Amino acid sequence: MSRAQVVEGRDGRIVWGNGLIELHLDVDPDRPVGVVGLAGRGFGLRTGPARRLVEVLAPEVGRRPGSPRISDTEIGAALRFVGAQAVREPGLDTLRVTQRDSLTGLLVVTVLELRDGVSAARTWTELTVEPTAGRGVLVEAVTSLSLGLAPTYLGAVDDLDVLWARTGWATENRWERTRLREAGAPDQNVAVNPHPPRTRCALRSTSSWSSGEWLPMGILTAHDDSASIAWQVEHPGAWGWEVGEDVDGLHVAATGPVEADHQWSEVLAPGDTFVSVPVSVVVVGGDWQASVAELTLQRRALRGPGGPLPVIYNDYMNTLFGDPDEEKEKPLIDGAAALGADVFCVDAGWYADDGEWWDGVGEWRESTQRFPSGLNATMERIRAAGMTPGLWLEPEVVGVRSPMAERLPASAFFSRRGVRVQESGRLHLDLRDDAARKHLDDTVARLVDSYGVGFFKLDYNTTPGTGTDSRDVAAGAGLLGHNRAWMDWLDGIAERHPGLLLENCASGAMRADDAALVRTHLQSTSDQCDPLLYAAIAAAAPMSILPEQAGNWAYAQQEMTDERAAFTLAAGVLGRLYLSGFVGRMDEARLGLVREAVALHRDLLGVMTTTVPFWPLGLVGWADDWIATGLRPAPGERGPTWVTVWRRGGGASAQLALPHLRGGSPAVQQVFPRAAAGWGAGWSGDGVLQVTTSVEEATSRIFRIG
Numbered sequence: 001m002s003r004a005q006v007v008e009g010r011d012g013r014i015v016w017g018n019g020l021i022e023l024h025l026d027v028d029p030d031r032p033v034g035v036v037g038l039a040g041r042g043f044g045l046r047t048g049p050a051r052r053l054v055e056v057l058a059p060e061v062g063r064r065p066g067s068p069r070i071s072d073t074e075i076g077a078a079l080r081f082v083g084a085q086a087v088r089e090p091g092l093d094t095l096r097v098t099q100r101d102s103l104t105g106l107l108v109v110t111v112l113e114l115r116d117g118v119s120a121a122r123t124w125t126e127l128t129v130e131p132t133a134g135r136g137v138l139v140e141a142v143t144s145l146s147l148g149l150a151p152t153y154l155g156a157v158d159d160l161d162v163l164w165a166r167t168g169w170a171t172e173n174r175w176e177r178t179r180l181r182e183a184g185a186p187d188q189n190v191a192v193n194p195h196p197p198r199t200r201c202a203l204r205s206t207s208s209w210s211s212g213e214w215l216p217m218g219i220l221t222a223h224d225d226s227a228s229i230a231w232q233v234e235h236p237g238a239w240g241w242e243v244g245e246d247v248d249g250l251h252v253a254a255t256g257p258v259e260a261d262h263q264w265s266e267v268l269a270p271g272d273t274f275v276s277v278p279v280s281v282v283v284v285g286g287d288w289q290a291s292v293a294e295l296t297l298q299r300r301a302l303r304g305p306g307g308p309l310p311v312i313y314n315d316y317m318n319t320l321f322g323d324p325d326e327e328k329e330k331p332l333i334d335g336a337a338a339l340g341a342d343v344f345c346v347d348a349g350w351y352a353d354d355g356e357w358w359d360g361v362g363e364w365r366e367s368t369q370r371f372p373s374g375l376n377a378t379m380e381r382i383r384a385a386g387m388t389p390g391l392w393l394e395p396e397v398v399g400v401r402s403p404m405a406e407r408l409p410a411s412a413f414f415s416r417r418g419v420r421v422q423e424s425g426r427l428h429l430d431l432r433d434d435a436a437r438k439h440l441d442d443t444v445a446r447l448v449d450s451y452g453v454g455f456f457k458l459d460y461n462t463t464p465g466t467g468t469d470s471r472d473v474a475a476g477a478g479l480l481g482h483n484r485a486w487m488d489w490l491d492g493i494a495e496r497h498p499g500l501l502l503e504n505c506a507s508g509a510m511r512a513d514d515a516a517l518v519r520t521h522l523q524s525t526s527d528q529c530d531p532l533l534y535a536a537i538a539a540a541a542p543m544s545i546l547p548e549q550a551g552n553w554a555y556a557q558q559e560m561t562d563e564r565a566a567f568t569l570a571a572g573v574l575g576r577l578y579l580s581g582f583v584g585r586m587d588e589a590r591l592g593l594v595r596e597a598v599a600l601h602r603d604l605l606g607v608m609t610t611t612v613p614f615w616p617l618g619l620v621g622w623a624d625d626w627i628a629t630g631l632r633p634a635p636g637e638r639g640p641t642w643v644t645v646w647r648r649g650g651g652a653s654a655q656l657a658l659p660h661l662r663g664g665s666p667a668v669q670q671v672f673p674r675a676a677a678g679w680g681a682g683w684s685g686d687g688v689l690q691v692t693t694s695v696e697e698a699t700s701r702i703f704r705i706g
Contacts, residue, residue, distance in 0.1 A: 013037075014084055016095050018114040021121060021283055025097065026050040027081040033097055033110070034148060041119035041294060041635070042285030043227055049248045051148015052076045053097065054110050054125050057141035057258070061103065067198035068260070069244055070141055070253050075101050079108055091116045091301075105133030105270075117636075120282040120298040122234075128273045136269045140259035145231060145241075145279040150249040154229070155222045157185055157245050162201055163219035163288055163619070165543065167211050170528040172509050173540035174622050177288070180220070185245045197245045204240035204261045207463040208479060209506070210513040215544050217295075218243070220252060225287030230295050232544070234302075234514040235277035237483035238262040238476060254279045257476045263466045264476025280514070288619075292543055293612035297634060299546050300609065303518045309548060309576070309605045310342030310388070310501070311598055312522070314457065317580040318529055318555040322348035322357055325370040329378050331584025337385035338591065340598050341579060343455045343501070344382045345390030350375060359425030362398030362405065364443045379451045390455030390501075391447060395440050396486065397426040397462060404439065412436040414468035414482070416475055421464045428464040430478070431485035432471070440489065441496075448497055458520070460506040490519040503551065512545060522551045522576055531555070531568035532698055533622075535646040538571040539629040540620040542613035547631060548605070550575035556594055558585045563699045565590060566673050567646065569597040570700040573672060574608075574631055574644050577601040593673060600672050600702070610637045616645075616656035616689070625650030632660055640706040641666075645691055647699050653692040655684065658705070662687035666706035676701070 013036070014025040022045065024037025034050025055076035057063065063072045079099035087094045093114040100107055109126040124144045129137050154160055160180040165173055181187060184201030203214045210216050216239050221228035231254055233239040238257035244250060256277035257264035266274050280302070282294040300306075313336035315324055320332075324346050336344050349357040353369045366375035379389040398404045398413070405427055412435045414421040414428040421428055429436040447453045467479025493500065504520035506512060508527035517523055525541040528534045538552040554572035556565040572578055577597060586594070611631040620627055630643035643656065668681045668689065679701045684690035693699055 014097075016086060016093075018093050018116060020117070020119040021114060023112070023121070025053070027084070029081055032076060032079040033081050033099055038153060038283060040283030040285065042290070043119070043283050044285070046153045048150020048152045049148070051246065051249070051251050052079070052146055054079065054099070054108055054146050055141070055143045055253065056101070056106065056108060056127065056139060058104060058137055058139055060138070065195060065198060069198060069200050070143055070242060070255060070258070071146070071244055071246070071251050075104065075106065076146075078103055082107070104137045105130040105135075106137055115298070115301040118282075118297045118301050119284055119294050120280055122278055122280045122298075122302070124278045125276040126273060127268060129268045129270045131271045133270045136267050138265060138267050139274065140265045141255055142274070142276050143253045143255050144233070144276040145252065145254040145281055147252045147281065148246070148249060149220075149252065153249075154220060154227050157181065157250055158187070159223050161221050161223050162243060163221065164203055165215040165217075165540075166213070167215050167509070168213060169508055169510060170526055171622075172526045172528075172537045173215070173543065173620070175540055175543060175619050177619055179223070180243065185243065185250070190245070190247050196247050200242040200244035202240065202242040205238050206262065207465055208237045208483065209463050209510040210236050210239060211544075212463070212510045216513050217544055219288045219291055221288045221291070227285050228288050228291040229281060229283050230288070230291035231279055231281040232295060232514055233277060233279050235483065236486065236511050236513050236516045237479055238264065239277065252281075257480055259474075259476070262476040262479075263474055264480060265474045266477055289614050293614070293634070296542070296546060296612045299514060299517070302514065303546070306548060306609065307521060308501070311340060311577060311579065311601065312343040312345060312390070312455070312551070313339070313341040313579040313583070314345040314347055314390075315580065316347035316392075317527070317553045318557070319580050319582055320347065323355065324349050326373055326378055330381065332582070333378075333381050333385055333387075335583030335586065335591075336579065337387060339579065339583060339594050341387055343390050344385070344387045345392065345455055345457050346378065347392040347457065348459070350391065359399035360401045361394055361426070362402035364393065364447065376451055379453070383452065388454035389452055390457060391451070391453050392457045392459060393443075394459040394461060395443070396429050396431070396460060398429060400425050400427065408439060409433075409435050411470065412439070414464045414478070415470050416466070416468060421468065423462045423464060426462050428462070430468055430470065430482050431489055432481050437485070437489060441492070444493055444497065448500065454499065455501045455503070457503040457505050460511050487515060487519060494519070517545065517549055521549070522578075523549050524551045524553075524578070525575070526553070531564065531571070532648055534568065534571050535627050535648065535700070536620055536622050536624065538575060539615070539627045539644070539646070541575060542629065547575050547611065547613055548608045551578040552576065553578050553580055554597065555581040556590065557581050558587065558590050561697065562593070562676070563695055563697050565593055566676065567698055567700045569594065570644050570646065570672060570702055573597055573601045573604065573702055574629060574642055596674065597672060604631075604642065607639055610634055610639065616643060616658055617654060624648070626654040628654070628656055640704050643703045643705065645701055645703070647693055647695075649698070652694065653690055656689040656691060657687065658689055659687045661705065669704045670701055671704045672702040
């Protein structure tokens, strides 16, 4: 296969790939372009009938047949191939496939990107109305991903499962696996029914919490786990995806905002261009865990060099809870330094004199009551202790009691039909506005220059509903414009302040999508205060977040038993250990346990970016008695395997599946807590590790294997 070279044969096909993933496109001039062949890592070339490569919904022509699906648009059916262009850059292949709709004058370009070493494609759609069209086009939906799957790819619809994740504040990452037939593709017997299916399995977000109710990804796998595909929508706002049965197989489609779900539409005048949100899709010969491993490689490839991986202490979780002051910070700073933290972050409330920090946000001036010696005195104490100062910031909101609510012009805020959008005592900034952008640029520059801030925890606790219809656009289009302006603002901050680290908190993990994650260094995985519940969140987090970005709170306290303290610390070691807790109250024994976790975590940081996650007990269940997550070497890498196991109840033993270690019996070592008794581990079968515990309370251990 020629790399980055378009091959057009007499059969009207394009063959294109990167040595791992390969696409065969049907470019017959009498029908829409579609994928007729697909190959991936461990997934030999499989062929089948074409399904349209892109769908575009315009109200003037609609769908055929009528249904809520995005897969049956008249424009999608009318598109015809114009040409294709392939480009090779270092580490990246790009293919642009252009089609034309003669009725509306739309030129539709499908952009596909392949990165070296990954069995994944990243794709989006560019719509342009031909300058000679003579009229505009109202668009109400456009797919970024539209992939047909013949039964020869993954199997018949009867033999497929779909995986998706419910999520919510303090209840993140609740994955479930369901038969596709039960999830929204009931068997209607397409062989005898006179009309094609119109049902679908579908998820969608609302507003600007991209992961506020559902994670923006999905997985489709053969029930026998022989092959799978996974996809993620890379957008910090509204999105949707669907899987639907067709007469000749099924399809997977993904979009950004659409009119039906998000009040998004766009009027394209002749010469105008609209670009949809990007979506990544991976193809592997293997089960859902193999597809998540491949998505992990794709996320790293998209992010590029991730920069430093400091150990961070934050004063919020199960500690000050947004009520900091000069005296409370002193023992925490000294204790965090004694534990070896690199960054100390003062969380919410540092600007609020009266203690009511929620609806007074927006000016970002220090509270002289909380910090009578000046906030910089606390920042100096942090620096003197050998740590980088950090501050909490919620840049996109202005509280109704903030002076900025009146100082900034009306154009700086979200509005609908001329009314300012207010949610939970806050107004939402519109970062398409120059005054709003300048306010935030000046704020960041002042805090960096005045206090030496090297880390910002960027929060996002309220959402603005459907969006803003200012500037004479649909509310969903206004929200999309703000979402893109927010990403541009993050890029500008990184350019103007090199070395500044940004955490994407977003109310725990309510905007934890890959568009945000490629621009930030850390993602808080939850605001969950109960360590027993946090175990399930932390274990499932690498399904959608890179391990080296998964900021799992470790809030050990002096009053905890040794087992409970180890239980909460274990949550962070195989991700990013995000320290909190009243460290100034700890005796030497408890400090020693935390130091042990920090030391092991530092060792893992050196190899974490060459590993992929796996789950030895299968998909994590919210109420499971036993939970396990692990890191193993990525394809082509060598090294040990690391596994964290929690027991929250139930029996005294569990069987951990480590199929990548079949054919051997590598050494198993308990590495945290090293000296704690009460657990045992040994091989009980080929690639099966049995762990046992005699500890009666909730308990956890970390093992190094190999």
